[in-house]
Structure formats: C-alpha cells, structure tokens
Amino acid sequence: MKFVVQRDQLISSVQDVMKAISAKAAIPILTGMKIKAESDGITLTGSDSDISIESFIPAEEDGMINAEQIEAGSIVVQARYFPDIVRKLPEKTVEIEADASLKVTIRSGKAKFNLNGQDADEYPKLPALQTDDNFEIQADLLKNLIKQTGFAVSSMETRPILTGVNVKMDEETLHFTATDSHRLASRQVSIEDMHAAFSSIVIPGKSLNELYKILDDNDQRVEISVANNQILFRTKHLNFLSRLLDGNYPETSRLIPEKSQTRLHLKTKELIDTIDRASLLARDERNNVVKLTTKDTETLQISSNSPEVGQVAEEVSLQSMEGEDVKISFSSKYMLDALKAIENDDVIIEFTGAMRPFIIKPINGDPILQLILPVRTY
Amino acid sequence: MKFVVQRDQLISSVQDVMKAISAKAAIPILTGMKIKAESDGITLTGSDSDISIESFIPAEEDGMINAEQIEAGSIVVQARYFPDIVRKLPEKTVEIEADASLKVTIRSGKAKFNLNGQDADEYPKLPALQTDDNFEIQADLLKNLIKQTGFAVSSMETRPILTGVNVKMDEETLHFTATDSHRLASRQVSIEDMHAAFSSIVIPGKSLNELYKILDDNDQRVEISVANNQILFRTKHLNFLSRLLDGNYPETSRLIPEKSQTRLHLKTKELIDTIDRASLLARDERNNVVKLTTKDTETLQISSNSPEVGQVAEEVSLQSMEGEDVKISFSSKYMLDALKAIENDDVIIEFTGAMRPFIIKPINGDPILQLILPVRTY
Structure with a gap:
C-alpha cells in the first residue's frame, strides 16, 4: 500500500473516524485505525463494536487532487499515535506506505516516521447493510432533532432502553422521543419519499451524540437505512453505522x-x-x-x-x-x-x-x- | 456596609482575588472573600495563608465613577458562590449590602440574592509589610522573568527549596534561577534605583505562577518589597503578598x-x-x-x-x-x-x-x- 495525500484532508477524515475508536476496546485491533487505499481513493475506518465510522477521501473531486500515486492495499495503524503525527507533520502533503512486513512509513518534508502496523485482514468486517428501505433527511435538520431530544436520554443503565432515543415512523412523519422518566423531549418532522422498513427503533444516545459532532451543519442529504438491528447514516463521504438497542420502548403518549x-x-x-x-x-x-x-x-x-x-x-x-x-x-x-x-x-x-x-x-x-x-x- | 458598584469592575477584581482562595483552606473563613467598603473605594481580599491578594476598586478614577452610595463596613462572603452570582447578574451595576446580622443582599435589576455572610473581624489580618527597601520593575518584564524561569522549578516536595525560584540581588542586577536538579533556567535583568534589603530569597513557584496570571502584560510599574519572610508585589490597585521559602538555595553557578x-x-x-x-x-x-x-x-x-x-x-x-x-x-x-x-x-x-x-x-x-x-x- 502506498499513496500521497493532502494533509488537511487526511486530518479531517482522521478526526471523524477517531470518534468511533476507544483506547479501551475489548478487541485489541479495534484500538487501531484501518487505512485502505484503492485507485479511486483512501478509506479510513474506526470502530468500537457499537459504532463504526468509515470516511472516504476521493482521489479526485471537483477537479482537485486529494490523493495520488496510489498503490492499492490496506494496513491498521495505532490510533493512539497516528492522529497527532498527522497533525504535526511539516508539509501540506503526506506519503504513507506499508510493506509486507506491516511496517508503515509516513513521510512529510524532512520528517520520517516508521510505525509498527497490524494486518488489515485481522480487522473485523463491518456488517453489510444492504437494503432499499431508506429515506433522506437534511444534515442540519437531523442535527436539530438530535439536539432537541438527545439530552433527555437516561444516563442510568438500570433501564438500558431509556439510554436511547426512540425513533418512530408514522405515515410520512418521523417522531424522535427521549425520556429518563423524570422528563421527556420529543420532536416530529415530515419526511418525503419515505421507504423505511421499520416502525419503531431505539438508537443509543451516545451514537447520536457522536453523529451530531461529525455532521456538518448544512443542507447536505443524509441517507438513513435500518436492517439487522443496525442503523446506517450515509453522507457523500461518510458511513456512520450504529447498533440499535434491543427491547420495547415504553409508550410515552399517555404521559x-x-x-x-x-x-x-x-x-x-x-x-x-x-x-x-x-x-x-x-x-x-x-x-x-x-x-x-x-x-x-x-x-x-x-x-x-x-x-x-x-x-x-x-x-x-x-x-x-x-x-x-x-x-x-x-x-x-x-x-x-x-x-x-x-x-x-x-x-x-x-x-x-x-x-x-x-x-x-x-x-x-x-x-x-x-x-x-x-x-x-x- | 452598602455600595453600588460597576459590575465589570467587580468581576475583574473578584477574578484576581479568587486566585488566592482555596476551597480546601485549613482555616474555614479563608474559603470566603472579604469585602471592605470605605469612602474612597472597595477592597476585596482573598488568602490561602501562602498567598494573599488585595484588589482595590477606587470609588472614582480618571473621572469615571466605579462605586457610589458607599456606607463603610466589611463582610466575608462565600467564595464558592459569589463569583458566579456576580458574573451572571443582569444589569451593569450591582448593589451590595450587609446588615448587622451578617446577611448580605445583592441586587441587580430584578434579581435579588440574600446570602449568609461571616464576620469580617474574624478574617485574619494580613501581615503588614512596612519597609522602604523596595524597587520597581515593569509588569511585562516581571512576567517574562517568571515565564523564562518558573517552569524549571521542582514539583517534588522532597527538596522543598527547589519548588521555588531563587531571586538574587547583586549591585543593580536581579538574577532569577530555577532548577529541579535535572535542568536549570536563569535570567538576569538590570534594575535602576535598587533599594532592596535582601541578597537572596526563594519565592514559591506556585506564587509566581498566580502572579503571572494576574499581572497585565504592559509597562505599568510593579513595586517589590521584602520583609519578615514575605514578599509584596504592589501595582496601582493590587497587593500580592506571598510567603518566602525557608532554607538555603543551592549554589548553581558551578553547574x-x-x-x-x-x-x-x-x-x-x-x-x-x-x-x-x-x-x-x-x-x-x-x-x-x-x-x-x-x-x-x-x-x-x-x-x-x-x-x-x-x-x-x-x-x-x-x-x-x-x-x-x-x-x-x-x-x-x-x-x-x-x-x-x-x-x-x-x-x-x-x-x-x-x-x-x-x-x-x-x-x-x-x-x-x-x-x-x-x-x-x-
């Protein structure tokens, strides 16, 4: 694997992906970040089992070259060091190379780092979410829905279902509800072209909180699909996958x-x-x-x-x-x-x-x- | 005690004085802030025994009225609550009043706080530093001296003397030296009109660190005097008093x-x-x-x-x-x-x-x- 990438693009992608990486991950390789180079661009992946984030840097976009001299391949780098290294590199471009012995070389200007990598084949496969049942919502509206309800989830694990936000589908209306049993927050929005295969799901509050931080506050479309107890939020260059909470959300309307x-x-x-x-x-x-x-x-x-x-x-x-x-x-x-x-x-x-x-x-x-x-x- | 004061002036003075107040002070009344009103202005005092800070708000200065309707008196308020209250008050002026039963009333706009105060007579007297042996230095130069040496003090209490900065007087030169025995930082400056009664003192690094935060980075004069194992830094509206460290500072020149x-x-x-x-x-x-x-x-x-x-x-x-x-x-x-x-x-x-x-x-x-x-x- 080898490529040269614009440092600012790489920093931005690394920051997004880091939101899913925990130093305390139960599976050791998940403390790392997966880097995959293909002819059309570079994909970074981070996951803590609950949340998985993939960020894609297209080789070329709108006539701008983001990545070049790409030799396909993949490697896992230690997430503990990689972000700081990238952030502090001296030049605007970075060359990243991994050899067969899993040695990763990072070059920028006169600086050269040699890091011990891990085999990308050992990195867990993310669950594939193949479904046509999806709908779209504007990023800024989705952020608002999260902001107006997410704070009211319970922080207590005694009733795990209340640590999530209940999302219900009803004709062409989306209902967000959160309660910790002392207070409740709810918000509805209308959605066009709804093709969703669910009527009620519960998304972990923590996942929505991380999604909120990653999404830009603009009118780009976020495609949402649900299958196999997972929810996928997809934007142009980002896949944000979260598990859903099991169990029945309490009926709140009579409150x-x-x-x-x-x-x-x-x-x-x-x-x-x-x-x-x-x-x-x-x-x-x-x-x-x-x-x-x-x-x-x-x-x-x-x-x-x-x-x-x-x-x-x-x-x-x-x-x-x-x-x-x-x-x-x-x-x-x-x-x-x-x-x-x-x-x-x-x-x-x-x-x-x-x-x-x-x-x-x-x-x-x-x-x-x-x-x-x-x-x-x- | 009663007065009406400009809120911004009060906030600024409270912030300075708070740097000397510790919630864990050994003497309970030192967890409070002393407020003293006199016809010429308001004095706030905070102390943790090691450092004492007095900030003065003149009733009138440069034709501006900072405090008015002053009825002389003094009170001690709980430093845990007072700064946040002052910061969040709705109007530009604040009325503070204390009655004989030590009840403190704070009014601003429609907001009215009643706080339990403590008797100012129980607040320790700050040591008087009466000496003609003093010299002056510009605030920005003093800040530079602290910044260029203070980081090198020891953080270990095993050799307490090394937790301070050694200040030596030699003809008309001031020497600042700090070492933790692994590294050493020193800086000299020339001082005019030196009338100092000391040749070598050791100022706690922590005190200098707090002084650094309070001093503005400008050319105002800071008057420094040393007596009775205390050092006083005096600016126009601020008295900053610190105890000195006991003991002999090691001879560093041969290193x-x-x-x-x-x-x-x-x-x-x-x-x-x-x-x-x-x-x-x-x-x-x-x-x-x-x-x-x-x-x-x-x-x-x-x-x-x-x-x-x-x-x-x-x-x-x-x-x-x-x-x-x-x-x-x-x-x-x-x-x-x-x-x-x-x-x-x-x-x-x-x-x-x-x-x-x-x-x-x-x-x-x-x-x-x-x-x-x-x-x-x-």
Missing part, C-alpha cells in the same frame, strides 16, 4: 396531559437567564430545585432557597396568563435543558397542577414538546 | 560549564517543531527521550525510538557548527521548555560531552541561560 389548568406565555431568554441565576445557590442540592410562583397575571417569581447559603428571588414578566395561579418546584437543570431546546424567542408553559407533569413548547406551533415532572417540596 | 567542545547555531522554531514531532512516539516513556546527532557541519538529526510503536528521524539544518561531533540524548520536554523560553529566532547550543550538561541561549547575548542534563542511553 402527556391533554388539557391544562394554566397557560403561561413568556420570553424564552429572560426565563433562561432568571432560572440560571436562581440555580446558582441550589447547585449542591439534589436536582438543583427552583420554585416558580405566579404573582399576578403579569408577573411570576423564580426563587430558590438553600438554608446554608442563602435565598434568591427574581421576577419575570408574563406576556400573558390564562387559568389558575401556579406554585410549582422543579429541577432547574431539566428546565434549562428544555428551554434551550425550544429554539424560539417565545415559549408556552402549560400546567395541570403542582404535582402533575408540565409542558413546554414554542409559541409558533412547531411540533416540539418538552415535558418535566415537578419535584415535591414540603 | 554551568565554562567552555564547550561543540557550538551549534540553529533556527529556534525549526528545532522546536522537529523535537515536538520526535517526542510523539516517546511520550509514554520516562522523560520522552530523543536523540540529537550531528551528521556533518550543516545537518543534525533528531530521532527517537520506541520499540513497541516505531521510530522517527528528521534532519534539521545547522546555521553553523564549531567543534566536535555530538551524539546526545535528552528529555524532549525539558528541551522544548528551554527552547520556548529563549524568545529569539536563533539559538546557540553548547555541548561539553555526551554526559555533561549542555547550555541553550539566544544568539543575541541576552542574559538568559537554559541548562539541561543529558539522559544516559545504552
């Missing part, structure tokens, strides 16, 4: 109250800033509890009390209020997560009682819903 | 070879980049050892060999070479620290044998000297 006793309309940023301040004193306590109290139809108060430290209280203007007075306590962290996911200057909060879950949604009717269970305070 | 067998002239950045790359493979090994070998009078090679991982070798151009060939191994970390402290595009390295300390200095004759002990490799 969502259908009618409300109180409806508040507020400015999102003002409420975020106020709760952020009120949570400063509460941060040591379990859940960082703050209290919301309506004062009159134009004002509510956010307050927090931490006997050792002190109290804080601040009023927030209500844009409008309908229904009964409210006095409710909740986790400031959950509330801040939910409000930041709303992505609208104006927010509606609907309460159905001091001990019932309440709903946060944007005023514009976007199908985003955040639900939080209040905290009992005596 | 420095007086003549050399080989003298190399190199481009500093090229050598830094090459050693940085060579150290990538060595980073797990003790000391990150790299090898320097002269090839001919125009070229040297930097190389490193890590049997498990691989080898790296790279040539560097010599600007000039005088004397015998060199083959020597050393810690890449020590070498990089030393080269970065040189602050000159061209560097001279002088060797007196493979097992003797070697010297690194800038080509322009500035009184900076870096010394490194080689590593024995078999």
Whole structure:
C-alpha cells in the first residue's frame, strides 16, 4: 500500500473516524485505525463494536487532487499515535506506505516516521447493510432533532432502553422521543419519499451524540437505512453505522396531559437567564430545585432557597396568563435543558397542577414538546 | 456596609482575588472573600495563608465613577458562590449590602440574592509589610522573568527549596534561577534605583505562577518589597503578598560549564517543531527521550525510538557548527521548555560531552541561560 495525500484532508477524515475508536476496546485491533487505499481513493475506518465510522477521501473531486500515486492495499495503524503525527507533520502533503512486513512509513518534508502496523485482514468486517428501505433527511435538520431530544436520554443503565432515543415512523412523519422518566423531549418532522422498513427503533444516545459532532451543519442529504438491528447514516463521504438497542420502548403518549389548568406565555431568554441565576445557590442540592410562583397575571417569581447559603428571588414578566395561579418546584437543570431546546424567542408553559407533569413548547406551533415532572417540596 | 458598584469592575477584581482562595483552606473563613467598603473605594481580599491578594476598586478614577452610595463596613462572603452570582447578574451595576446580622443582599435589576455572610473581624489580618527597601520593575518584564524561569522549578516536595525560584540581588542586577536538579533556567535583568534589603530569597513557584496570571502584560510599574519572610508585589490597585521559602538555595553557578567542545547555531522554531514531532512516539516513556546527532557541519538529526510503536528521524539544518561531533540524548520536554523560553529566532547550543550538561541561549547575548542534563542511553 502506498499513496500521497493532502494533509488537511487526511486530518479531517482522521478526526471523524477517531470518534468511533476507544483506547479501551475489548478487541485489541479495534484500538487501531484501518487505512485502505484503492485507485479511486483512501478509506479510513474506526470502530468500537457499537459504532463504526468509515470516511472516504476521493482521489479526485471537483477537479482537485486529494490523493495520488496510489498503490492499492490496506494496513491498521495505532490510533493512539497516528492522529497527532498527522497533525504535526511539516508539509501540506503526506506519503504513507506499508510493506509486507506491516511496517508503515509516513513521510512529510524532512520528517520520517516508521510505525509498527497490524494486518488489515485481522480487522473485523463491518456488517453489510444492504437494503432499499431508506429515506433522506437534511444534515442540519437531523442535527436539530438530535439536539432537541438527545439530552433527555437516561444516563442510568438500570433501564438500558431509556439510554436511547426512540425513533418512530408514522405515515410520512418521523417522531424522535427521549425520556429518563423524570422528563421527556420529543420532536416530529415530515419526511418525503419515505421507504423505511421499520416502525419503531431505539438508537443509543451516545451514537447520536457522536453523529451530531461529525455532521456538518448544512443542507447536505443524509441517507438513513435500518436492517439487522443496525442503523446506517450515509453522507457523500461518510458511513456512520450504529447498533440499535434491543427491547420495547415504553409508550410515552399517555404521559402527556391533554388539557391544562394554566397557560403561561413568556420570553424564552429572560426565563433562561432568571432560572440560571436562581440555580446558582441550589447547585449542591439534589436536582438543583427552583420554585416558580405566579404573582399576578403579569408577573411570576423564580426563587430558590438553600438554608446554608442563602435565598434568591427574581421576577419575570408574563406576556400573558390564562387559568389558575401556579406554585410549582422543579429541577432547574431539566428546565434549562428544555428551554434551550425550544429554539424560539417565545415559549408556552402549560400546567395541570403542582404535582402533575408540565409542558413546554414554542409559541409558533412547531411540533416540539418538552415535558418535566415537578419535584415535591414540603 | 452598602455600595453600588460597576459590575465589570467587580468581576475583574473578584477574578484576581479568587486566585488566592482555596476551597480546601485549613482555616474555614479563608474559603470566603472579604469585602471592605470605605469612602474612597472597595477592597476585596482573598488568602490561602501562602498567598494573599488585595484588589482595590477606587470609588472614582480618571473621572469615571466605579462605586457610589458607599456606607463603610466589611463582610466575608462565600467564595464558592459569589463569583458566579456576580458574573451572571443582569444589569451593569450591582448593589451590595450587609446588615448587622451578617446577611448580605445583592441586587441587580430584578434579581435579588440574600446570602449568609461571616464576620469580617474574624478574617485574619494580613501581615503588614512596612519597609522602604523596595524597587520597581515593569509588569511585562516581571512576567517574562517568571515565564523564562518558573517552569524549571521542582514539583517534588522532597527538596522543598527547589519548588521555588531563587531571586538574587547583586549591585543593580536581579538574577532569577530555577532548577529541579535535572535542568536549570536563569535570567538576569538590570534594575535602576535598587533599594532592596535582601541578597537572596526563594519565592514559591506556585506564587509566581498566580502572579503571572494576574499581572497585565504592559509597562505599568510593579513595586517589590521584602520583609519578615514575605514578599509584596504592589501595582496601582493590587497587593500580592506571598510567603518566602525557608532554607538555603543551592549554589548553581558551578553547574554551568565554562567552555564547550561543540557550538551549534540553529533556527529556534525549526528545532522546536522537529523535537515536538520526535517526542510523539516517546511520550509514554520516562522523560520522552530523543536523540540529537550531528551528521556533518550543516545537518543534525533528531530521532527517537520506541520499540513497541516505531521510530522517527528528521534532519534539521545547522546555521553553523564549531567543534566536535555530538551524539546526545535528552528529555524532549525539558528541551522544548528551554527552547520556548529563549524568545529569539536563533539559538546557540553548547555541548561539553555526551554526559555533561549542555547550555541553550539566544544568539543575541541576552542574559538568559537554559541548562539541561543529558539522559544516559545504552
């Protein structure tokens, strides 16, 4: 194997692929990165069994030469050293060569590294995902779906299914839902040309988090296909493969109250800033509890009390209020997560009682819903 | 106590003072920050017994009002919460008030915090440093002295005296020296109007490190005075007090070879980049050892060999070479620290044998000297 590649292209691909590589991988060869050279380009692969990422550097694209002098072949290099070496090389191009004795030579300018490689034949084959059942979604929209729901997955392994995001298919609508049983985040989007062979899957929150970091925030198309308990996200030069979680995701729709006793309309940023301040004193306590109290139809108060430290209280203007007075306590962290996911200057909060879950949604009717269970305070 | 202060001024002072406050302070009240209001301004104080910092916010300066409505008094607030509260307040001004029951009220816009304070009378008195024996130095020059020597102090408590920087006074010259017994860094500067009552002191490296972070990189004057085993650095609005280390600093001048067998002239950045790359493979090994070998009078090679991982070798151009060939191994970390402290595009390295300390200095004759002990490799 031998090729000369543009260093910036290589750095970018290496960074993407590294997101799937763990120094603690159970199979030793998975601590390495696979490099495969073919006449049309270079493919890098990283995997930790749960997630696998392939990044392709085309030899030529849009009239630009990314890789040349290619002699086909493959090798596995130690992922512990390879990224730093590539990043610190002196010149704009890099020559990488592997010989039959698995010695890898990296040359750039006057610098020359000789690394011990591993046999690429020992690298596990990624599961092939051959299916016509797929659909496309814009990268920026997919990132938004992940951002608006992914934070609400459970971090506890006691109910493993809740560590994932539930994705449901319903006619031409995609539903993303995550809950840790104390709060819930959901978002729907319409999809055209849906050819999907699934009705409900659960994608590990960790996988979506890594996918979020790799995807660019633009309108490129991401092709999604599901088969054999795996999901594949494919862009022009990237294959991102994740296993799915086994088990039935709980039915969450009945958690969502259908009618409300109180409806508040507020400015999102003002409420975020106020709760952020009120949570400063509460941060040591379990859940960082703050209290919301309506004062009159134009004002509510956010307050927090931490006997050792002190109290804080601040009023927030209500844009409008309908229904009964409210006095409710909740986790400031959950509330801040939910409000930041709303992505609208104006927010509606609907309460159905001091001990019932309440709903946060944007005023514009976007199908985003955040639900939080209040905290009992005596 | 009561006053209204500009929030940005308060944030800046709080940040400085926080550098002396430790959550793990042995005396509980030292986990707090003392606030003292007088008609001419506000003084904040933080201390961890080793370092004490006072920051003064003048009520009026250059025609600008920083603090007003001042009612004299003092209080100690919990340093764990106060900085975040101040930073997140909504308006440009902050009102702070303490009552006789030690309740502290912080108001800004609609936000109101009530904190439990502590009695300022219980806060330790800082040692008074009354002495006419002082001298002045520019802040940027003092920062440079710290930066060029402070990294070489020992981090081991086995010889506590080596955890400090030795400062010697000699006619009108100030000598800064630090060594951890494997390498040494020293720098001299001339001082005018020296009235110092000391000939040799040792300042904790940690104190200088914090001072470095607080000082602005400009030509303001820093007044330095030493008395009662304490050193005071005073700027217009800041008092930085540190204890000195007890004990005799070792005589280091005899470590420095007086003549050399080989003298190399190199481009500093090229050598830094090459050693940085060579150290990538060595980073797990003790000391990150790299090898320097002269090839001919125009070229040297930097190389490193890590049997498990691989080898790296790279040539560097010599600007000039005088004397015998060199083959020597050393810690890449020590070498990089030393080269970065040189602050000159061209560097001279002088060797007196493979097992003797070697010297690194800038080509322009500035009184900076870096010394490194080689590593024995078999």
